Amino acid sequence: MLNLNDIMETITMIQEEDLDIRTITMGISLLDCADTDIDKSCEKVYNKIYSRAKDLVAVGETISKKYGIPIVNKRVAVTPISMLVAVSGGDPVKYAVTLDRVANDIGVNFIGGFSALVHKGFSAGDAELIGAIPRALAVTEHVCSSVNVGSTKAGINMDAVALMGRIVRETAKLTQDRQCIGAAKLVVFCNAPEDNPFMAGAFHGVGEPDCVLNVGVSGPGVVRAALAKASKDATMDEIAELIKKTAFKITRMGQLVGTEAAQMLNVPFGIIDLSLAPTPAIGDSVAYILEEIGLEKCGTHGTTAALAMLNDAVKKGGVMASSSVGGLSGAFIPVSEDAGMIAAARAGALSIEKLEAMTAVCSVGLDMIVIPGDTPATTISAIIADEAAIGMVNSKTTAVRVIPAIGVEEGKELEFGGLLGAGPVMKVRKESSATMISRGGRIPAPIQSLKN
C-alpha cells in the first residue's frame, strides 16, 4: 500500500530539493582494442564504445520519464588509454580525439579514461600519455583525464608528482583562452578507485568486467532540507541518524535506476556510488549542510568534525540500501561546484589549508580549486604530494584538481559554466617547495600497507 506522506516526500525531494541521479556511467574495457597500428587501434576504440554505449542516453531518458526522476549526466569511462598507447605507440592525442568524437556521436557529456596509473613507476605508454595530456585536453571537449600517482600499497611516486605539477600548469596554459578549463578536466589521484562513475576521475579499471554500468547519486539538497526540519536542540547523534535515513532513501532510488538501466542495456550492474555531489544550484550544496548543522560559515572551526560525521552517516545509510557500493562514496567538496563553498571562499572563511584537513575525513580531495596563475609548478606538485600523503596514510582515495588561473588578474574569478561552476582565486603559500619536489624518487609505502 502506498502511503500518502511517502509519495509527497518523494515528490518534494525531486521538485524542491534537487534530488537527482547525478550520473549513469558505462564502464567499457578497451583492452581488446589494442593494435600495433595506432589508427587501427583508434578505429576499434570508436567501434567498441559506439556499439556498447549507443543506447545509453536514450535508456537514461526513458527511465527518467518513467520514474519522474532527473538523470543529469550520462557518461562513459574506459580502460586507461596509456595501456593502448603501450601497444600502439604514436601520438596519444589521436586517442583523445577518437574518444571525443565517439562521445559526441553517442551524446554523452564526458568520457573519462585518458589516464595512466603510475603509483609505483612508469611503464610503456605512461610517460607518453602524461606528456600528451595538455594537448589532448586542449583539442577535445568531452575527454577527462586522470593520473594515479600514489597508493597505500605502493607509496607515492614523487617523479610523477613533480611531472604532474608541470602538466597541470601546461594544461591550464593551453586552455587559457577558455577559462583554463583543461585543468578542470584533469585529476591527480592517490588510491584511485577502478569503478568511480564521477568525472573527471572516472576510468574503467583492469579488474572490471568487459562492460558495466555504475551509478552516482546525489542529494545534498535533500539532506540539508531534512536537517532544516529537525529541531535546533537535536544532538549530533540524532542529526547523524537523520542523515542516515535520508541517505538510505536516496541510495535506494539510485539502486532502482541502476539495476533497471543495466537490464535495459543488457550489461551487468556495477556499483552505486554513495556520494553527496553538490551542484552550483542554490541549495544543492554540501557547505550548506555543514552550515545547517550549526556553523556560521563553512570553513570555520568545527567544519572538519561536522564533515566527518556527515560523511560517515551517508555511508552507513547508503550501504544497507544497495547490494553493491563502490566508487568514491562520501561527501564531495568541490569548491567551484558548490554555492556554499564558493560563498565561503569569497568571504575568506575557507582556505586551502582547511580544505586539506577536510579531505582527510571525506571522499576525494582538493577539488575544483582555482589557484593564482603565477603558482609555480613545484608548488602544485607539493599540493599534490600533501594530498596524496593523506590518502596513502589513511588508506583512502584523495585527489587534486586545481586550476591555475593563468592570465587572470588577482581578485577576479574563473567561470566554467554548467556543473563545473565558478570559483574565486584562492591563496596558496608563497614559500617554495622546489627543493623537495626536485628530489624525485618515491615515498615508501607506509607501515599500514603491510596487512598480510
Add this chain to the structure above:
Amino acid sequence: MKAVVTVIGNDMVGILAKVSCALADKNANVIEMTQSVLDGYFAMIVVINIEEMTCTIDELQTYIKSVVEGLEVHVMHENIFNSMHRI
C-alpha cells in the same frame, strides 16, 4: 503495474472531473484516490493501473497537464516509492 498521479495547485471547479476523464481517455484504471483542499490549495493523489493504458507514463503526464493548465502534475511509476520507502 501501477503508477501514481499527483495533481497540486490552486483549487478550482472541475479538476477532479478533468483528470478522471483524462485517465479514462487513456484507459488507465483508477485503483485508489485521495483528495483534499486546504486553504484553497488542491492536492490529489491517484493510484492507477497502467497495464492496459494506451500511452506511456510521460505521455499521460503531458496529457493531464494539458487539461488542467496551471497545476503541477506528476505521473511516476510506483516502483520509485516502493524502493525508497520500503525495505
